Amino acid sequence: MQTKIRTILAIFIIFVSASSCDSYLDLRPQDGIIREEFWKTKEDIQAAVIGIYSSMLNSPPGVNDFPLSQYLFMYGELRGDMIAPGGNVTEDQRDIMNSNIIASNELTDWSIFYRTINYCNTVIDLAPAVREKDPTLTQTQLNHFLSEALAIRAYLYFTLARTFRDVPLKLDATLSDADNFQLPTNTQSEVFAQVIKDLELAEQYGVEDYGNNPSNRGRITTYAINAMQADVYLWVEDYEKAVVAADKVIASPRFSLIQASSNWFNTVYAQGNSTESIFEFQFTPSNLNSFYSIFYLRPQFLGGVEVLEDVFGIDLENANNRDVRGERASLVPGTAQIYKYVGLNFNDLKEVQSSDTHWFVYRFADVLLMKAEALTELNRGAEAIEIIEEIRLKRNALEVTSQEPGSENKIEIINYLLEERAREFAYEGKRWFDLLRNAKRNNYERLDILLSAGIVGALPEQQQSVLAKLRDPNSHYLPINTNELFANKALVQNPFYK
């Protein structure tokens, strides 16, 4: 009897231990896929790379910071001189417009940048190992994917360094909670050096043609990389290389300026992916931009009241003679509403459900004007003026905004160039960076550029304080957010924000 019970018991225990453990101790997520099961085929890499682009369009579910394009807009425009608060502006946005910035300002949250950088890092770290598992993945294909991730990471670091100056460089993927998150800041020049290095590698690996227009304008091509290079070289004051990079884009037959006409706005902006486009964020009707709300439905930002007259000019004799970039392209006269991202054509707005105007990272005109800027600094002013005049002709710029700078006079050419850039890239997130880059050249030789822009945004009763603040170069960069300083003790705050 005893033996029988023991035998039954033994069989039972073996049965239980052998069969039951497996399903309830399994910790794999039921609604996702884990790293060990991903990274196996080239389709997986492709999915991860497209995920990077997707993260630049809108934040993943459950994350409620603004989309990247909105940060790019705010960092580039709020401190500039062409914008005014709309009715739904937040306190923090208004404070930045008035140069009244403290570290607790929520707009200084850089999560979206580092989130996307981590997606890039993951591809860069994990994709090369796929080649061992998937024999159909060629080295060239792998390089193409790496090029995209490297270039996007470089662009994001470039933007961070232009906005915050010193930021931590994180160049490997964050794969587990055990990683070290206490990273110190790197200086702006270190970040720029890394950006240059990444872009060089990305160019080497890069794709010239994806075979279809939306991909050629919406994914990283070698031309997009060259445009970024021209931009970075202007910031590090290496003008020879900036011209070389710009010339690579200019030499391509894929890009040309479109002559001003009644459907110029619709072609370049409302539809996007035109021959003027180098790299755009591809919003679609199923993945809308956030601009319809912030510029039209609940306007947070308006154009400055003087912009239409002062920047684009008005022909008082002939109302139909206008700069194609001004009235009802950049903004609407009277209401000063920013029109670039909500307009369909000269007369009509887009509908809320079809508000898919792209975010324009680089356009052909940008490369041309960046080249002009580099040429000016290389004492080739006459060629620079030629480029400006070519653009003005294509855009039907008005006589009142024309200037005749001397071809030897750098100050005059740069002033003209900045005004032309203001017209060309109104509300494309470039203004503040243009002002800052030109002001800080040669050890802040042209600080006056920032001071006169600062007066425009300042409240009359704070004007003097704002001017005094802007005389400190540290104030030209945003503070590291207070929460970030709590979480990462290795960070050091910009000394201006004490």
Added chain:
Amino acid sequence: MKRLLRLPSLLRLTLVFLIALVFQNCSEQKIKETTDETLNITEYLRTNSDYSMFLEILDITNYAAFMNTYGTYTIFIPTNDAVQAYLNDVGATSLSQVPITDLQNIAKLHILDQKVNTTSFTDGKIATPSLYGQYLVTGASNKNGVSSTTVNKDASIVASNIELGNGVVHVIDKVLRVADKTLAQTIEADPKLSLFTEVLKETGWYDKLNQPLTDITDIDSYLTVLAQTNEVFQEAGYTTLDQLKNRYSHLNNPLDLKDSLNLFVSYRILPRLQYLADIAITPSLVTKAPLEVISTKLSKDTILLNEDIFNGVLEKGVAIDRSVSDVTASNGVLHYIKGNVAIKKRIPAPVYFEFTDIAEFRRLTAFWKKPAATLQTLFVGDAGIDVTWDAKAGDGAAWIGYRKDADGTSILNGVGNCWGADAIDINRFRDANAQNIRFKTPVIIKGRYKIWISYRQKGTKLGNVKVFFNGIEMPRQINLHEGGNTDTANTPETVLESQGYKRYASPWSNRVNCRLVGVVDVPTTGRHTLTLQSQGSFSDGAWFDMAEFRPVEMDQLWPKFAAGKSTLVQKP
């Protein structure tokens, strides 16, 4: 022991259990009773040895306990180095050697009884006075390429906006000093102002500028002086007092207030405490010269005085020298002007007075003209600067409110979407609650004016309102039930105007209305009183937008006011 062992096993077990219980359960369970561990100001100072000397000041003056109580304070804490520098300056070796009244004054000067973050600092005074009474002046300065926010010009903020349980702390690198010189003494102390001092003495204004204030918290009793240096006098052709007397003193008695030399001086003295930041946003300044005003204009970053277009001719203005101005004295503030200003003869000009543009609302810096303000109530006890009314103090229903909507919302929606997207809300406007609302208008130049009152219409629960100007009843009453005229029969506006109505806002809607209440002779250039008196027992909020004082000869219809914005709409 044996007896113990002889006990039944159950009992033994219980005993062991009890003994075990006694030994085990002694440790007390710790329950966290606080929800917030933010320190209060004094506690914060105690934990931070860098500020021990300022803490000592608070301890000596007995303010330490007070700074640890509930409240919303702003405190400027000087570092130990700063306090040490102060001690060296007054020649003491320890704080106990400094007279206690001095320490009390200094401590009070560093404390404000409202929370003020650096984001609301301007180029002028902080809207809330210090507990000492004197206002603190903020700004920013750049020393050796490093900019910092400053307080009272030379103390730089080294750490700002430290949020504590009962307020906010800013750390400064110098002790703030109480201004002890009067305006007259300050002017006399500057050798560049010697001729100006002589003129002040000659005209008797020196003594008036030398009087200490009786009520230090009353902003109206301060004075502002626009001084001109010897150099400026010289440029205008005057180097001695006699030359000035020859030119100006037409009655040969400079002490006579009507003498032109006396007026020359009194035109440079402004009532109230007005720093440059205040001047920059005030379109016209009242002076001590009877009925005379100085107009101001901000051109880029220069403040120009008396720069006006008069009869189509631009009269060049005189700039204020920003770098040396804003000198605080115990009874006012001193500015320097870069040229000789002369009294201007002024013709009447329109005044558009928003009922919400009053000091009581302006000092709600977090709300005034900010889009998310919604409704902010003001009780009679807190009023008394630019508005006051008849009500029992402490009556919870007797308030007027500041209503603000988002800029640019349609005139059809909300309450505030008239001019400036804000409106004043008088709750239960009636006898025994809130009655006879008296506003101080902005400066009106003497002359003959039509008064138009604009309001938001409401169908029920309101009634008629009488308007008084300087206590004189206006011939026409306003009916708050009456909406604006929007007929489609194309009634010309001039016909409406002849009946005392107009479409004052653009775009127009019948939700608002504007009524001509009468014509007045404004006797003096200055601020006057406009009173609203309810004629019924209103049981709901009455919403007023603005009062227009338009010179009778001016176009009464244009410019109009942009609904939901702060701009004017000119005649097309």
